[in-house]
Amino acid sequence: MPRPRRSPAPQERLRDAERTKQRILDAAAGEFAAHGYAGARIRAIAERAGVNQQLVSYYFDGKEGLFRAMSEQWQQRQAQISEPGTPLPEQLRRYAMENLHNPDGVRMVAWNGLQYTGDDPGGTERTAMLARGVEQIASLVGDDNPDLDPHCLLVMLMAACMAPTTLPQVIAGLCQTDPKDPQFVEHYADQVARVAESLGLGADSSGTPSPARRRSRRAGTGL
Amino acid sequence: MPRPRRSPAPQERLRDAERTKQRILDAAAGEFAAHGYAGARIRAIAERAGVNQQLVSYYFDGKEGLFRAMSEQWQQRQAQISEPGTPLPEQLRRYAMENLHNPDGVRMVAWNGLQYTGDDPGGTERTAMLARGVEQIASLVGDDNPDLDPHCLLVMLMAACMAPTTLPQVIAGLCQTDPKDPQFVEHYADQVARVAESLGLGADSSGTPSPARRRSRRAGTGL
DNA sequence: CCCTTAATCAAACAAACGATTGACAAACTC
DNA sequence: GAGTTTGTCAATCGTTTGTTTGATTAAGGG
Numbered sequence: 001m002p003r004p005r006r007s008p009a010p011q012e013r014l015r016d017a018e019r020t021k022q023r024i025l026d027a028a029a030g031e032f033a034a035h036g037y038a039g040a041r042i043r044a045i046a047e048r049a050g051v052n053q054q055l056v057s058y059y060f061d062g063k064e065g066l067f068r069a070m071s072e073q074w075q076q077r078q079a080q081i082s083e084p085g086t087p088l089p090e091q092l093r094r095y096a097m098e099n100l101h102n103p104d105g106v107r108m109v110a111w112n113g114l115q116y117t118g119d120d121p122g123g124t125e126r127t128a129m130l131a132r133g134v135e136q137i138a139s140l141v142g143d144d145n146p147d148l149d150p151h152c153l154l155v156m157l158m159a160a161c162m163a164p165t166t167l168p169q170v171i172a173g174l175c176q177t178d179p180k181d182p183q184f185v186e187h188y189a190d191q192v193a194r195v196a197e198s199l200g201l202g203a204d205s206s207g208t209p210s211p212a213r214r215r216s217r218r219a220g221t222g223l
Numbered sequence: 224m225p226r227p228r229r230s231p232a233p234q235e236r237l238r239d240a241e242r243t244k245q246r247i248l249d250a251a252a253g254e255f256a257a258h259g260y261a262g263a264r265i266r267a268i269a270e271r272a273g274v275n276q277q278l279v280s281y282y283f284d285g286k287e288g289l290f291r292a293m294s295e296q297w298q299q300r301q302a303q304i305s306e307p308g309t310p311l312p313e314q315l316r317r318y319a320m321e322n323l324h325n326p327d328g329v330r331m332v333a334w335n336g337l338q339y340t341g342d343d344p345g346g347t348e349r350t351a352m353l354a355r356g357v358e359q360i361a362s363l364v365g366d367d368n369p370d371l372d373p374h375c376l377l378v379m380l381m382a383a384c385m386a387p388t389t390l391p392q393v394i395a396g397l398c399q400t401d402p403k404d405p406q407f408v409e410h411y412a413d414q415v416a417r418v419a420e421s422l423g424l425g426a427d428s429s430g431t432p433s434p435a436r437r438r439s440r441r442a443g444t445g446l
Numbered sequence: 447c448c449c450t451t452a453a454t455c456a457a458a459c460a461a462a463c464g465a466t467t468g469a470c471a472a473a474c475t476c
Numbered sequence: 477g478a479g480t481t482t483g484t485c486a487a488t489c490g491t492t493t494g495t496t497t498g499a500t501t502a503a504g505g506g
Contacts, residue, residue: 038262127396
């Protein structure tokens with residue numbers, strides 16, 4: 001049995017600063033997403049990460065420093081999930097599905113919104129990503145309905161996508177469903193996409209017709 | 224100078240349990256709305272109310288009891304601000320204006336959403352109020368677009384209305400505006416109403432055409 | 447193999463939190 | 477007006493919080 005003395009693959013060391021830092025960051029993401037900044041507990045984060053509580057102060061600048069570091073890394077990842085060239089309704093459908101596949105990310109944005117005091121750690125990337133969406137909207141709805149502000153419209157759609165995470169009480173009361181139920185989230189995501197189509201956003205900038213539409217049609221509204 | 228010994232108007236007493244309780248409730252609303260449950264401080268609430276901290280435990284069942292009592296009273300008030308018979312776009316415009324006139328109310332709903340664990344203190348009234356909105360939507364959009372779920376649509380619109388409070392970072396980054404600026408909020412509220420109209424919700428159930436539309440028109444969308 | 451560096455931990459610390467205690471005085475009862 | 481009730485407060489308590497200290501041990505370089 002060959003004993004690898006200097007294996008090229010980094011063998012599992014007992015002490016690895018980078019690995020430990022990442023473990024803490026991941027644990028922090030879960031804890032902050034679950035309870036917000038004020039509700040999160042350093043002890044709980046350390047326990048999740050399986051490390052001593054003191055390491056949080058050792059590697060980061062206390063609770064606030066950890067929160068800032070975690071926010072930046074998180075948003076940096078988050079800003080790279082959008083594929084350009086995808087039709088808007090499909091993009092919205094996918095973002096609404098984040099309520100199911102990445103609820104922590106959605107919650108993070110929501111917490112940051114309520115705790116917003118003027119500075120937005122790592123918000124530049126998200127803004128850049130969203131700006132592309134604004135352009136898509138502008139090119140689609142611009143000549144059709146010149147009184148609609150693309151910026152506001154995108155904000156509305158984004159808020160709408162996040163509703164299963166941000167307004168679960170309302171959904172539970174109104175739809176008589178568990179807001180986390182995969183079937184409902186899928187239904188809701190579909191509805192968001194359909195609303196976007198109804199607003200005339202059903203084609204991407206290259207003129208490709210939206211493939212997501214199924215039985216949806218649009219008769220005269222009488223307006 | 225007549226000294227009123229038994230004035231019919233309740234003269235200002237030095238000690239008035241009901242008045243103090245209400246002061247605490249009001250202060251609690253401001254504090255909880257500003258910082259959420261975990262971030263709110265009993266000391267700060269007592270300071271806001273101008274009373275001794277101990278009175279919170281005396282009149283209510285600790286922090287949690289105070290939060291519950293405050294939530295119930297708040298939502299009970301909140302559920303009575305909707306005037307039936309108002310066209311949906313106008314109702315939405317007014318609700319979006321709450322971001323300006325009653326930001327605490329909007330923030331309360333948002334905090335409750337993120338902290339939702341299954342029970343919703345006093346959510347029955349809000350559900351009843353929103354159920355009327357669902358019926359309006361159903362009667363308006365039902366035969367026009369049978370694939371749109373009125374429940375989901377109302378949830379989306381409500382989340383969209385709350386965006387200036389729930390997603391101020393996004394608005395600040397995307398619209399280059401102060402999300403609290405009255406001019407912007409007015410603009411945003413107008414936009415929400417216009418979107419509702421574009422979705423075919425521009426008339427109330429009695430068939431009255433929407434009075435809120437100004438320059439908005441509706442050409443063929445090409446769909 | 448020794449010695450320095452760095453990663454980790456257990457224990458303790460001061461501050462802040464929510465809650466309790468006991469005293470006191472205004473308001474009400476008779 | 478005496479006595480009971482009750483609204484209020486100052487002071488303090490036990491707990492939890494985030495952080496710091498000092499010791500311990502793995503890792504790496506000579």
